[in-house]
Amino acid sequence: MSGPNKQYDPVEVATLDPAHLDAAVTAAFAAFAAAGSLEELKTARLAHVDKGAVAAAKREIGALPPSAKADAGKRVGAALAELGRALAARTVELEAERDRRILVEEAVDVTMPVGRRALGARHPLTLTTQRLQDAFVGMGWEVVEGPEVESEWMNFDALNLGKDHPARQMQDTFFVDPPDGGLVLRTQTSPVQIRTMLDREPPIYVVSTGKVFRTDELDATHTPVFHQIEALAVDKGLTMAHLRGAIDHFVRVMFGEGTRTRVRASYFPFTEPSMETDFVCFACHGDGRTNDAPDGAPELLRACRTCGGSGWIELGGSGMVNRKVLTACGIDPDVYTGFAFGLGIERALQLRSGVTDMRDIVEGDVRFSQQFGMEV
Amino acid sequence: MRIPLSWLADHVDLAPGATGRDVAAAFVSVGLEEEDLHGGDVTGPIVVGRVLSFSDEPQKNGKVIRWCTVDVGPHGQMESERIAQEIVCGAHNFEVGDLVVVVLPGAVLPGGFAIAARKTYGHVSHGMICAEDELGLGTDHAGIIVLDTYLGADAAAEVRPGDDAIALLGLAEEVVEVNVTPDRGYCFSVRGLAREYWHALGSPEGGFRDPAAVPTPAPSPTGYAVELTDETPLEDRTGCDRFVTRVVRGVDPTRPSPAWMQQRLTQMGMRPISLAVDITNYVMLAVGQPLHAYDLAKLSGPIVVRRARPGEHLTTLDAVDRTLDPEDLLITDGGEVPLALAGVMGGATSEIDASTTDVLVEAAHFDPTTIARSSRRHKLISEASKRFERGVDPDLAPAAAQLVVDLLVEHGGGTADPGVTDVDRTSRRAAYLLEVDLPSRLVGHRYPRERVVEILRDLGCTVVDGSVVDASDGPKGAHVLVTSPSWRPDLVDGPDYVEEVARVNGYDNIPSVTPTPTRGRGLTHAQRVGRLVANALVGRGATEVLTYPFVAESLADAFGLAADDERRSATRVANPLSDEAPLMRTSVLASLVEALRRNVSRGQKDIAIFELGSVTLPGPDSEHTAPVPGVERRPDPETVAAIEAALPRQPRHVAVVEVGEAERAGWWGPGRAVDWSDLVDAARAVAAALALELTVEADPDHAPWHPGRCARISLPDGTLVGHAGELHPKVLATLGLPPRTCAAELDVEVLTVASASATRFEAFSTFPLAFTDVALVVDAVVTAAEVETALRSGAGEWLESVTLFDVYAGDQVGAGLKSLAYRLAFRADGRTLTTEEVNGFRDAAVAAASAAVGAVQR
């Protein structure tokens, strides 16, 4: 490397030689490319941009005669600009590489088990209750509730279940001590309907949901504590056709659009006329038989387990509210008519979710609830 | 109620080619639910056999089997090997020469049991000799069927070995069983079912033949004397309002009832007993009138019907000595000797026996309530009581008695006495003025007048034009005057007739019209609160369970409740399923611990469960009686209030129980055990879901919690919400629950009321937050809540939060003291606070704390 020119005499300035400058730029490019990290790139910059041949050439310009300055300045400037661009490009490359590397280094095994905190769940029976309630609320009905320890009058008398009705005997009803104190554990949610009729003026469109009690020992199909939902409508001009329509709508909401129903006469003290409703089995679609054979195998027809082979599933009892019941609640049966229908919520859950043993519903094993999460 | 198709066909024309399933479907269409289908599921060969020989062979297992040869005619081994059928039989109730029923290999018995020749007890048994139950004829398995006894000697003389036993015993015939609802007592008879089947077919002209339509003689003074008395009628209805007696003399007691009758009784699920008894049962099944046959020789005085006297006894036919109640109705001999519990069961003293030749037939009508109460009182449900309590046709007695007399004469060789007794106190049925449009209006389907009248007449009603009486109300012809048939006491008012019209016309013709209520207001606040509380707890990782609300008496002691604790006053179930758990829970926790125990016993270690449900709080002096007013009108407000006052308070509570790890151990490090604070936090989560603030204080005296680890949770106004913390170690030990189990119980009603009004939005500042830390030394007994309250009271309006981030007790603060480190956060509305201001607030807060609880800044 030569020193700066001190004289105005034109001397040979080797660093400003175009070929020399090109070589320096080429060398710098090579150094940038060779830099494997941002630190190495910094070293290359120091060597080839801040110092080195091009920097030296820039210093030499001052020594040139004015006539040569412009030309040399242009060349050196172009070389520097070229180096700057190359440096920036390489910096971007190396920064991206560094970022990539850090993310790789930070990688973990995301398949390791988690679950530091327990996950909760609702009980499917309460979820079924909510679902049923919501179906009615969506139809413009309201939900009503009442006490579980109830008076005999509300639970029996007002519902046209007289003193001699078999349901009032000890074998079905839990009586509160003393047995002649007029209190029972309600055997149905219907007393809530009585309370509603005593409290409100028609039009009334309500469903009552809740716990009811019968003196059955717990087994696979019975439980002494279970849940019901009952609908009650009292209005002017209500007919059995409205009853059927309400049931049909409800069945479609619960078991799917197009679910057919059939009705037949029945008897309940609370209603007259009374009606029993069946809906077509959703498992066998009314055939009464299902194919139990695996895919591709020859047909193996068995009696449908959901409906027992009849093709129909019993929904529950219903009817037009007995005039005596309206009268006992102070509603004029010549002005208003009403209808009511009810069903067991355990049964709705069993049908919907394939729960076969009642004990699973009542035993409180967390594994039962946890299968359902927050929805049935 | 069962009905064999052949018996049904005797009284109604069956649809051509109708099977049992078709008949059952027809019954369903008129509201008689199908219960079962019997018979028709036996396939041959099943033949008559005559026992030729047997040898009894004792076995190692103590049993003695019979190795028999049986003549089965030209079938079985006779056909294939030219020898008599060889069969192993377990029964011993037959002799050589007896006619029996033999099931040959290849036959299929009820339930799909295929019979094949099989090796047993060292022989090859080629079929089996049958008992009744194996053929689906009854439930008897005491021995095999011996046809000489089963059919009677006369009928048995007609059969030969090799005859088809399927036809002989009616095994191929289908029997439909239907469920009869309590209002249709008349369907407990072939008469009623035949009529219903006829309706199902559209009530074709002449298609129904009433089995009770027989001529009956007029009553005569020479009949057996009968007196009806009742000094204490129930609900103003006399116990017996009709009593018919007939006498048949000279009946041959050795004659069996005819085979066809025995077969029908068997098909109906009854056991043939003797001629007189079988005939009364047969006629009862045919027409629905319960009947009783007395041995006339055992009677001395007139028959007197009366209520029982206190302390009176009767030994009924089932050999039970019964102490009678003054409400029981009795048939007595001369007024003194009880003969029968009226309408329920006969007595042993006048029973028909093997020497009875003269028979007194009783056909009576009793009050349903009297019979229902007696039947229940004595836990005695008989074929008679079942019918009487549902209502028997009061006009039926003479015809039923006549049918019995005819059969006794025909099959028993007796002679009917000309004397006929018929004490008739029945009242005329009132006619009902039916609005002809009522069925259309109540059903929502158009039934023309002619159709309504036609259906009512088919049902047996008398229908006359109502214009004579309905002139005052509506247009002429708007009403008809209907009198129900004697067998339909259930038809009383308009809706009863509406149901009949709709039913006979077909319920499936009722249209479907969705009602459109317009005033729905959605779920109530209380209902939404229930869902939110549960969901908030699920969000914290708890699982909802359901438990029975029944708890043991000993639980109050196990919980360590004080003598005067309100939760000791519990509602008691008079007839609990288990004497171990006769009380209604006074806390949800009381039954939730059972679910905890079950989960622990099934291997769960880390458990967080909750239940939302009612508790029953009758309070200490709860001897209330709820009035039971009449139902003729709405009870007056005082009565309704008295009913409500008699009910115990039943608020909704939520209880949470947690044990094990709150945060699990794992590859990430150690876990954290559940402690009291998790439960206080659960309460906080529930309150936060309802935008409520809670106040927490120590409660050293609230069982079943740990006295040092129990938080009393209340609303800022002091209203108690509940308790949370760790349960008392002694309670846990007593109940066998895991140590360190924590629990909370909150009154959801309180939370519901507190959150009822809409939350008001409060504007918040967007200026920067300023923090300052302060460590305070206080006496160890001072609570964190007290210190925080003091800090808050002194810190001024811009205090945003107080966070306790460290608690230290040890050498550096001195004995009996503790250091609490707080971070105070301040933020002003509309400006940024200066450091000097914040320091001033802090100093004021510390000053308040030192004034209130003697706090010294470290």
Ligand SMILES: [Zn+2]
């Ligand atoms: Zn099905």
